[in-house]
Amino acid sequence: MTTLTHLDRLEAESIHILREVAASMQNPVMMYSIGKDSSVLLHLARKAFHPGPIPFPLLHVDTTWKFREMIAFRDALKDDPNIDLLVHINEEGVEQGVGPFSHGSAVHTDIMKTQSLKQALTKYKFDAAIGGARRDEEKSRAKERIFSFRSAQHRWDPKNQRPELWSLYNARIKPGESVRVFPISNWTELDIWQYIYQENIDIVPLYFADERPVVERDGIMVMVDDDRLPLEPGEKPEMKKVRFRTLGCYPLTGAVESEASSITEIIEEMLRTTTSEREGRAIDKDAPASMEMKKQEGYF
Amino acid sequence: MDGYAAPDFANIEEYLDSQLKKSLLRFITCGSVDDGKSTLIGRLLYESKMIFDDQLASLKNESKKFGTQGEEIDFALLVDGLAAEREQGITIDVAYRFFSTDRRKFIVADTPGHEQYTRNMATGASTADLAIVMIDARKGVLTQTRRHSFIVSLLGIRNVVLCINKMDLVGYDRDVFDEIEADYRDFASDFGFEHIQAIPVSALAGDNVVTSSENTLWYDGPPLMEYLDTVEIASDAQEQPFRMPVQWVNRPNLDFRGFAGQVVSGTIKPGDGVRSLPSGKTSKVARVVTMGNDLDEAVEGQSVTLTLEDEIDISRGDVICADKSPAEVSDQFQTTMIWMSDSPMLPGRSYVMKIGARECQMQVTEQRHRIDVNTRAHEAAKTLGLNEIGVVNVALDREVAFDPYDINRRMGGFIVIDRMTNETVGLGLINFALRRASNIHRQSLDVGKDLRASMKGQKPVMLWFTGLSGAGKSTVANLVEKRLAAMGKHTYTLDGDNVRHGLNNDLGFTDADRVENIRRVGEVAKLMLDAGLIVLVSFISPFRAERRIVRQMVEDGEFWEVFVDVPLDVAESRDVKGLYKKARAGEIKNFTGIDSPYEAPTDPEMHIDADKMAPEEAAELIISRLEQAGLIGG
Ligand SMILES: Nc1nc2c(ncn2[C@@H]2O[C@H](COP(=O)(O)OP(=O)(O)OP(=O)(O)O)[C@@H](O)[C@H]2O)c(=O)[nH]1
Ligand SMILES: [Mg+2]
Numbered sequence: 001m002t003t004l005t006h007l008d009r010l011e012a013e014s015i016h017i018l019r020e021v022a023a024s025m026q027n028p029v030m031m032y033s034i035g036k037d038s039s040v041l042l043h044l045a046r047k048a049f050h051p052g053p054i055p056f057p058l059l060h061v062d063t064t065w066k067f068r069e070m071i072a073f074r075d076a077l078k079d080d081p082n083i084d085l086l087v088h089i090n091e092e093g094v095e096q097g098v099g100p101f102s103h104g105s106a107v108h109t110d111i112m113k114t115q116s117l118k119q120a121l122t123k124y125k126f127d128a129a130i131g132g133a134r135r136d137e138e139k140s141r142a143k144e145r146i147f148s149f150r151s152a153q154h155r156w157d158p159k160n161q162r163p164e165l166w167s168l169y170n171a172r173i174k175p176g177e178s179v180r181v182f183p184i185s186n187w188t189e190l191d192i193w194q195y196i197y198q199e200n201i202d203i204v205p206l207y208f209a210d211e212r213p214v215v216e217r218d219g220i221m222v223m224v225d226d227d228r229l230p231l232e233p234g235e236k237p238e239m240k241k242v243r244f245r246t247l248g249c250y251p252l253t254g255a256v257e258s259e260a261s262s263i264t265e266i267i268e269e270m271l272r273t274t275t276s277e278r279e280g281r282a283i284d285k286d287a288p289a290s291m292e293m294k295k296q297e298g299y300f
Numbered sequence: 301m302d303g304y305a306a307p308d309f310a311n312i313e314e315y316l317d318s319q320l321k322k323s324l325l326r327f328i329t330c331g332s333v334d335d336g337k338s339t340l341i342g343r344l345l346y347e348s349k350m351i352f353d354d355q356l357a358s359l360k361n362e363s364k365k366f367g368t369q370g371e372e373i374d375f376a377l378l379v380d381g382l383a384a385e386r387e388q389g390i391t392i393d394v395a396y397r398f399f400s401t402d403r404r405k406f407i408v409a410d411t412p413g414h415e416q417y418t419r420n421m422a423t424g425a426s427t428a429d430l431a432i433v434m435i436d437a438r439k440g441v442l443t444q445t446r447r448h449s450f451i452v453s454l455l456g457i458r459n460v461v462l463c464i465n466k467m468d469l470v471g472y473d474r475d476v477f478d479e480i481e482a483d484y485r486d487f488a489s490d491f492g493f494e495h496i497q498a499i500p501v502s503a504l505a506g507d508n509v510v511t512s513s514e515n516t517l518w519y520d521g522p523p524l525m526e527y528l529d530t531v532e533i534a535s536d537a538q539e540q541p542f543r544m545p546v547q548w549v550n551r552p553n554l555d556f557r558g559f560a561g562q563v564v565s566g567t568i569k570p571g572d573g574v575r576s577l578p579s580g581k582t583s584k585v586a587r588v589v590t591m592g593n594d595l596d597e598a599v600e601g602q603s604v605t606l607t608l609e610d611e612i613d614i615s616r617g618d619v620i621c622a623d624k625s626p627a628e629v630s631d632q633f634q635t636t637m638i639w640m641s642d643s644p645m646l647p648g649r650s651y652v653m654k655i656g657a658r659e660c661q662m663q664v665t666e667q668r669h670r671i672d673v674n675t676r677a678h679e680a681a682k683t684l685g686l687n688e689i690g691v692v693n694v695a696l697d698r699e700v701a702f703d704p705y706d707i708n709r710r711m712g713g714f715i716v717i718d719r720m721t722n723e724t725v726g727l728g729l730i731n732f733a734l735r736r737a738s739n740i741h742r743q744s745l746d747v748g749k750d751l752r753a754s755m756k757g758q759k760p761v762m763l764w765f766t767g768l769s770g771a772g773k774s775t776v777a778n779l780v781e782k783r784l785a786a787m788g789k790h791t792y793t794l795d796g797d798n799v800r801h802g803l804n805n806d807l808g809f810t811d812a813d814r815v816e817n818i819r820r821v822g823e824v825a826k827l828m829l830d831a832g833l834i835v836l837v838s839f840i841s842p843f844r845a846e847r848r849i850v851r852q853m854v855e856d857g858e859f860w861e862v863f864v865d866v867p868l869d870v871a872e873s874r875d876v877k878g879l880y881k882k883a884r885a886g887e888i889k890n891f892t893g894i895d896s897p898y899e900a901p902t903d904p905e906m907h908i909d910a911d912k913m914a915p916e917e918a919a920e921l922i923i924s925r926l927e928q929a930g931l932i933g934g
Contacts, residue, residue, distance in 0.1 A: 002538075002567070002599045006324045006405045015603035016562045019547040023616055023657070048560070048603070050591035052552035135396045139381030142395045158382050159392055162724045163419040163640050165426040167562075168654050168715045172722040186407055188398045194319060264312045271315075273352075292383055 007195055010187055011044065016167060017146060017183040018048040021128050022055045024171035025179070028128035029121075031300065032058040032085070034070040035247045037132035039203050040192055041184060046082065056130070057084040059120060063112035064089060065100060065249035067225050073204045086124070090116035100251045101230055108249070114299045118154050127173060130181045131300045136188045140292035146185050152176035154298035180300065193270065197263040206244045207266065209258040213237035220254035245270075322400065325533065326407045328424045329463075330452065331434035332444035333413035336465040338391050340434065340503035341410045342375025344525065347510040350399045351378065362386070375503070379410045392417055394424040401529050415444055418687040419640035422451055422727060426713070429533045430459040432524075433484075437470045437500075440480050441487060447673040449484075450689070453491035454636060454729065456709055459531060460488070462498040463524065468505050472515040494534075499524055537600040541625035542566030542574070543703070543711055545656035546618050550605055558589055558605035559614055561657065564710035566622060567599045568606070573623030576614045577701035582623055583610040617658030619701035619711070627703050627711060630733035631696040631757050634668070636705075639684035641718065641725035645692070646683060648786035651725070653696060655714035661697040662716065663757075663788035665932070668693065684726075693734060695757035695788060705729035735930075752832030756790045759931045760829040762854060763922070765838040766847060766901065767864035768893050769879055770871040772910045772918070776864060777838040779919035784834055789932055792828055794821055795838040809890055815846060822850035829858055834932075842898045862922065863904040866911045868893050 004012070021028050030045060032038050045054045060074055077085050090098075093111045100108040121129060135142045145161050147169040162170055173179060184192075196203060213224040215235050222229070224237040229251060231237070242255035243266075260266045291299075329337035345351055351359070359378060366386045367374030379395045380386055391412040399406050409424030413434075425431065431452045435445055452460065462484055470476045481498040488496065499508055500516050501524060507513035508523040522530070543565045550558040568574075568585055575582045588595040589605040598604045606620065614620065621627050639645050645664060653662035668691040670681040684690045705712030706729075716726035735754075753760050763780065765773040774795055784791045799821055800807075807813040818841060828835045841847050851859040871893065872880040883891035890896045901907075906925060908918045926932045 002597060004599065004601050005320045006322050007320065009324055009601055012562055012601055012603040016547070019560055019603070020657075023548050047591045049548075049550065050605070051556060051558075051589070052550045136398050139378075139395075141381075142379075142397060143381050143393050159384055161393060161420075163423045163715075163727070165423060165715050165724075165727045166710065166713050167427075168713070170654065170715060170717055170722070170724045172652070172717055174722065186396065186398075190319075194316060197316065198320075264316070267316065268312045292381070 007191060007198065010184075010191060011047070011195070013167070013186065014041075014044045014183040015048040017169070017181065018045055018130070020169050020171065021130055021147075021181045021183075022049070024169075025128035027124070027126050028056040028130060028181075029059045029086075029124065029126040030054070030056055030130040031117075031132070032060045032074070033132065033247075034060065034066070034074050034204060035132070036192055036196060036203050036207060037134065037184065039201050040187075040195055041130070041132040042083075043199060043201050044183065053082040054084075057086050059086045059088060059124075059126075059129075061113060061117045061120060062087050062089045063108070063116070063249050064094060065108070065112070065228075065251060067204075067206055067223070067247065067250045067253075069206050070204055070247055086120075088116060088120035088123070090119060099228070100249060101228075105252050109252075109294075109299075110297075114294065114297055117300070118298050121154065121178065126178065128171075128179045128181055129300075130183060132184055133182050133300055134187050134189070134192075135182075135185050138291045140295060144182065144185070144295075146182050147171060148180045148182065149173070150178045150180060150298070154178070156180075156295050156298075158292060158296070190267070190270065193263060193267050197267065204247060206247060208261045209241050209243040210261070211239045212242050212255065214240050214242055214255055221256070222253075223250055223255055225250040318402075322403060322405050324405050324407065325430065325528065325531075326409070326428050327430040327432060327528065328409045328411050328421075328428040328452075329432045329434060330411050330421055330425065330448040331413055332436070332439070332442040332448075333390060333415075335413060335434040335436045335439075335445075336503040337413060337432075337434045338376035338379040338395075338410050339374075340432070340463065340465065340501070340509070340524075341395075341397060341408055342378035343503050343506055343509050344408075345378055345397060345399055346373075346375060347506060348399055348401070348525065369504070390414055393420045401525070403529050406528065411448075413444055413448075415447070415687060418447065418451070419638075421448060422455070422638055422640070425452055425455050425457065426727070428455075428457055430461065430528075430531065431457045432461045432463050434463045434465050435480055435484070437464050437466050437473075437476050437480065441483050443674055445484075446487065447687070449488055449491060450671075450673050450676070451638065453488075453493065454638070454689070456706060458492065458494040459533060460493050460496045461524065461527060462496055463501050463503075464498060465501050465503050467500045467507060467516065468502040472500070472507075472513075474516075474518045477519075495531075497521065497527055497531075499527065537565050538567055540565040540600075540708060541627075542568050542572070542620075542622040543627060543708065544568070544604075544606070544620045545658070545710075546614055546616055546620060547657045549615060556607070557611070558607045559620060560603070560605040561620070562603045563598050563600050564656075565600050565708055567597055568604075569597045570594075574606075574608065574620050575623045575626045576612060577619045577621055577627055578629045578699040579613065579618065580629075581612040581614075583608040583612050585609075617656065617700075619656060621701065627701040628733055629699050629701050630735055631699045631754060632665070632693070632734040633696075633702075634691065634693050634731045634734055635714075635728040636689065636731060637684060637692045637716070637726050637728045638689050639686060639726045641723060642686050643718075643725070644683040644685045645690075645716075645726060648783075648788070650719060650788060652717040652719055653694070653714050653728075654717060655700055655702065655730075656711065658700055659717075660700060661788075663695050664692050665695045665787055666693040666927070667691075691731070692728075694728075697757060697788075698755060702730050702733070704732055749830050749832060752830075754832075756832050758789050758832070758834060760832050760834065761858055761860055761926070761931050762825050762829060762835045762837060762850075763860050763862055764841070764847065764850065765836065765862045765864055766841045766904075767910070768866060768868060768871040768898055769840055769891075770874045770876055771864040771866045772915055773838040773840075773864045775915045776862075776908065776910070776918045776922070777836045779915055780922050781836055783919055783923050784932065787932065789834055790832065791834045791836060793836040793838065794825060796840075799824075814843075815849075818846040818850065822853050825850070826853050829854060840892050840898075842892045842896065844899045844901070847901070860906065861901050861904040862906045862908060863901045864908050864910045864918075865900070870911045
């Protein structure tokens, strides 16, 4: 008798979900954020449709403030014949010069990420957006369905979610409405790393510790990834051995000092850590329910 | 994210290895509102060091702001993640949380106790292996405890932990505990639970949550965490016959045609014989494909792609089964449903059923009864309202492969979707097929009367309404047809108006023409039976011989003579079309009842006393007779 491990079961569940989206939606897209969860999601999508190509495009919503190494990693995918990669930038935002320093993190995230995402979904008429969010990330995510319904205005109504029984997903929507689908809802951060280790999945090198130039602000270590980061008087980038637990816009993503330069070392470090993954993200801290509010407005 | 207990390991590889051997247990907490479910889960996460420093800091802050425990930590806030939940201090929707021990990984769904959100509780329960039923020691077993336990039992959960909570508020009194436990065991005795473990706890203070409590020395069982860590959950899913609903046909090029899906029971190897349902076509497995390498065997739970040795037509929604022990196939079922919408379930209305990877149209043909969640008594009711549970017969527009829910959850559970709003309005469990399809073992089939009829979810029958002019034949036939249509049946009515003016407009009222008239109507009706329709014929047809001719044209049991009987004087007094008057005046010749005889049926299938019965009652009677005869619905 073959015994499935816990990871085997999670993988099989995710593949089942990916196939359901592909089969039941008209025009799905997979959100590709370049982070480790996206790498896992992409790997799962390849597995789900092997030996065929992935039957939906990937979409990266580029805020123009991502780490350069992330963009290089993303662009390498363009050569893959099994993948159709779309990149969307909110050009209005770019024209207005929106950025985290000029407009603050909240405005920047709203315009360059949330609004930009909605623009792209509307532009391409996607009726399903597959995302790599996990329930263990944040308390309002823990409440979300796997097939999560969005109104024509892209809004999430957390108090009125469709019941989701067994693995039967209700994918029926009216024109203009859409669903967000979260195939790795039931994975934890540790599961993700174990899976990356087991399957030898390629991830952005920023997850591994290396000497990088950083400045410290409000207790958060920010990497000086390019010359757009305005240095305050007397502030001088210092080379430190750091890595990132999550990846986003570089000015909004905190680095941690670390020696972990392999997946096993990352896992080892993670097991000893006493703070959560999102602590390095400026965006979640504004208000207790901030993630829920952003999600209601259309953020992933 | 949830944290991880500091590991104890010699090296990381060894640790990862041990992680991979862990089994997975999914459980829920359920019970009445405020019994302490969320507090318990928060406590479990906290005590097992699953909460990070930054999360604990913000929990302390929020406890002061929203908490129900004054300056103390309110553990429920760890789980009640929606703003509305924190403000109101209740759980609205399921929270999925994760933690692990040295032996197991756990996915816990904390469900709401409030009756209004029962559907969210069912959502959590549908994927659980075990249920923690919480009871407030001060309150004992409540209606909502019963409702949740009933749903837990219906959904097939066989392991229950009865957490009798808030023991701190009853002075850790053993008698209170014993009494509630006895009460619960009594009430749940026929729920099919294999094991009920009762544990006295205080979610707030932590008694018997992770470690045995000093306050309950009289309790010699394990604390909750230890129990969860060691309880054996029996699963025979791999030993069951092979089933895989096809989600996706993978055809990247002309040389590859694979059927992708998740194995929901059994195992499969190259060379194994398989049968695709509902078509019944057979073949052998050629390859079990996954990325990287082909498998020698796939087992329950795995998502794979199968290729077959023969080119057979299989599409999304079909189920590939073990050749020798295939699933059943039918389009009519007795089911148990839990209704989850504010708009009540309406018999006759068309819904969408999703079962496996298939969506089809579904009609409720009959509600057998509603079940009182307190007493489990069967109540007569025609509809189901929000959170009500009932036994309901349904008919589909096509055949589907299934196994009864209590044999195979993934093959017998379905959801009901409203066609207008697209909301998920109900969940259902197939109990059994009302009509077993004849084609389970057929290789391929010709399109014939049986197939056409079963595609319509009905049996063809001809209802031949005979009686005097003005007896009410058309009125009753019309009502019957409406009722049938509302049940999703496919019907057609033939009467003087649509036949005499078209097909038979060359015929008069001579004896020869009368016979020819009836012959043609009989032949047309027969073709319609062959098309699988329910045909309603409404003709005076005064002569027994004519009616006998038609009866002999069709198969036994297909001809139903419905005698719509009123005394002549009643019919004449109604005289809707003024025909009797004209006949009496001699303006119409050979008028039945006046100058031509009406030969009443001697042994009709149905005899309607139309002068003593309203047309609605007559229609009702006919429908129920058709049902009894198994021709429609159940
Ligand atoms: N004294 C005492 N209070 C408790 C205990 N467990 C929970 N409570 C309190 O009971 C109240 C309700 O607790 P919750 O955990 O929110 O209850 P719940 O069962 O999750 O409620 P719903 O999810 O809304 O159905 C809170 O004020 C808790 O602090 C306990 O063991 N002892
Ligand atoms: Mg609760």
